[in-house]
Amino acid sequence: MVHARISGIASYIPDGILDNDMLSKMVDTNDEWIMTRVGIKTRHILHKEGAGSSYMGIKAVERLLENTGMKPEEVELLICATSNPDYRFPSTGSVIVDGAKLTNAYSYDMEAACAGFLVALQEARAYVCSGIYKKVIVVAAEKMSSMVNYSDRNTCPLFGDGAAAVLVEPTEDLSTGIMDGVFHVDGWGRDHLLMPAGGSVKPTTTETVEAGENYLFQDGKAVYKHAVTNMLTSSLDVMKRNNLSADDVDYLIPHQANLRIIEAVAQRANFPMDKVLVNIEHTGNTSAASIPLCLDEYKNKLKKGDKLILTAFGAGFTWGAMYVVWDI
Secondary structure, three states: OOEEEEEEEEEEOOOEEEEHHHHHOOOOOOHHHHHHHOOOOEEEEOOOOOOOHHHHHHHHHHHHHHHHOOOHHHOOEEEEEOOOOOOOOOOHHHHHHHHOOOOOOEEEEEOOHHHHHHHHHHHHHHHHHHOOOOOEEEEEEEEHHHHOOOOOOOOOOOEOEEEEEEEEEEEOOOOOEEEEEEEEEOHHHHHHEEOOOOOOOOOOOHHHHHOOOOOOEEOHHHHHHHHHHHHHHHHHHHHHHOOOOOOOOOEEEEOOOOHHHHHHHHHHOOOOHHHEOOOHHHHOEOHHHHHHHHHHHOOOOOOOOOEEEEEEEEOOOEEEEEEEEOOO
């Protein structure tokens, strides 16, 4: 029997900065309003012409290869988690594999919105534990700025761009690695967080563009309520299944959606904020990329053997939590 472990991590965020003062010149908002409600000061934006989510994903994967010393041809599978694919087809994963010269890797995209990294990590775990693949990269790449309406004061302060990648490999040490995960989906929530047009239900037309239906829409109150409840319950569920209390867990790493959501989940789960990893103030909500971006930022703080709870909530509604024992 083997476990799957995260054996390497890397990330990429673009140089472009969009701060609250800049936003206040674009839409009726200000720094105090944004910080009070969501806790975001700046977000990174990819401005490079002709570059999409794959550009950042390639950068993250190249850094991962450099960090781990792994050769590109050794990678067997790359799973790309994104809600912002370069194209409707081909897959963004195929573009990343080509750009990073992963000549022997199979690849595909999976889409679970802000929960995408956790779902892709569960898939990678399954491949590794089954023995099908031994070297799997999970990359979450999100050019969120591509779907944001910068005239909507309720959503445009929230989102930033970025990508992060992890290497998943087998380990015979059953006390470390990706230990457990719980996942849920409830399609009832789809009308509260979606892009109304651009899919097969409502294809893009001049009318949908003029109506702003090709941008992200979010019902903030409904999303806040369900995000807090579902990230909390899934975290508690995976902890209970593994006989863990908040005292046993070294760090909670939640999806970086909104500082108020993070604080509410932490408080209700009895985690002091010094045991919660947060970077939303300078990254914004990067959807599926937010948890691995946060992990990479704090990787020098994490120690081998640290017990981590990762939790996320996204459109669908889709949500879940994972128990990971850090092994880098």
